Amino acid sequence: VSEHTGGRGRLCVVGIGPGDPAWCTPEVTQRLRDATDLVGYQTYLDLLPPRSPGQADQQVHVFDNREEAERARVALDLAASGRDVVVVSSGDPGVFAMATAVIEQLALAADVAGRTDERAGTGAWSEVDVDVLPGVTASLAASARVGAIMGHDHCLISLSDNLKPWAVIEQRLDAAARADFVIALYNPISRHRPWQLGRAIELVGTHRSPDTPVVVGHDVGRAAETVAILTLAALPEADVDMRTVVIIGSSTTRTFRYGDREWVYTPRSYPEPKV
């Protein structure tokens, strides 16, 4: 294993896109190639292309999907020891992914820096070169598959209430639906909270017609990809899990058939509001 030669270690938070290797930016591919250490959740590490012969070995640090803070600390410690570390997210690392977890750890370290009770070790993180590399986020990949459902004003909302009170999620869904945004739902459902998506649909449905177009993208860009075009009324019956992104159209979003395809788009023109 080659050491990063810059003296200062570095830590790079990357998103490899939603799944298709052809959606991973060359900037990210290069960093993945150069890294001495990869830190990530097994599912994302499995999506990486195999190392070519002749490439230096990498140490791979596999974590459970829920241990985000711990994953960030381990990555920062490795970088502080002079290693060239890449933290691997899917999609864009800045959208409900690892960039925030890493920057949060830096913020905690900044808060204690200079205090007498400084936590052992985190001071060394200030010497690490940290950067975040953007990527293709899952909702935009799903939108591209069906045309342009997210072509106009839209929101991205995570339905996970692990760290955010459910009341805040409801308030945001209500506001987004009232203001007629297209709404992309990330983390739409989990084993622990099977009722979240149903409640979200109910809330949005108070402001939006049952025949509002909805796109359900599952494993977009991977071998098991399915992208379904349905309606808000049919969404409760859809097959949705944590690897699904759900996109609910605005009042103007429309579907149509042309040639051999069905398309969904949100027009650029918007009607004058009723006063």
Added chain:
Amino acid sequence: VSEHTGGRGRLCVVGIGPGDPAWCTPEVTQRLRDATDLVGYQTYLDLLPPRSPGQADQQVHVFDNREEAERARVALDLAASGRDVVVVSSGDPGVFAMATAVIEQLALAADVAGRTDERAGTGAWSEVDVDVLPGVTASLAASARVGAIMGHDHCLISLSDNLKPWAVIEQRLDAAARADFVIALYNPISRHRPWQLGRAIELVGTHRSPDTPVVVGHDVGRAAETVAILTLAALPEADVDMRTVVIIGSSTTRTFRYGDREWVYTPRSYPEPKV
């Protein structure tokens, strides 16, 4: 110039990312290489890498930035004649860009298909293979530069009122600010509407503190890139044009200094709402 050999023409709407060639996905690079015809706005075509010696010539069709519908029709006509056409957007083509303009033209063609007053020519479009390839959108690139300001629930809103009534934009800004979304503003200002951004700041400012962190990204990923971290109070004095993306933090977004960098992020944790 080589003809596309598939018989059926094809049309691909791509986004080359916000500017840095290392942000253009391999999928898009491949399509740009294969195309017989590129259709785009001069500024985006200028960002493409030069053709290598030995590559087939391409016809390049340059349009003014405002002629989006015409650009889409020309591209569809070229593809219907059997050519391999790529419509070039910056960023992600599905975010306030050309994907919607192209799909809108297909929708218009679908509407008239089979009618006796069918517009000449558009029937042939139904034979064209159309697809949209996702890319890195500008706000996520700007967010990555400063850490993770868009790391949690956020909205993307275009301030352009060319096709959308200003009253709708105000309603969306108000809803997004009330519900404490991070807000990314695209097309924040134009020569024809110099007051839009000021009015948007005023609206958001009724719900958000003057010291709310704001990121102003200009020409992100290009040679002239500047990314400034400032506050909502200072935003009216910032240098903003149509190549700028403005990101306004939520009530929890914070900035801090650590090592030799200033960071901005929106924490994953959110306080319980006051009842």
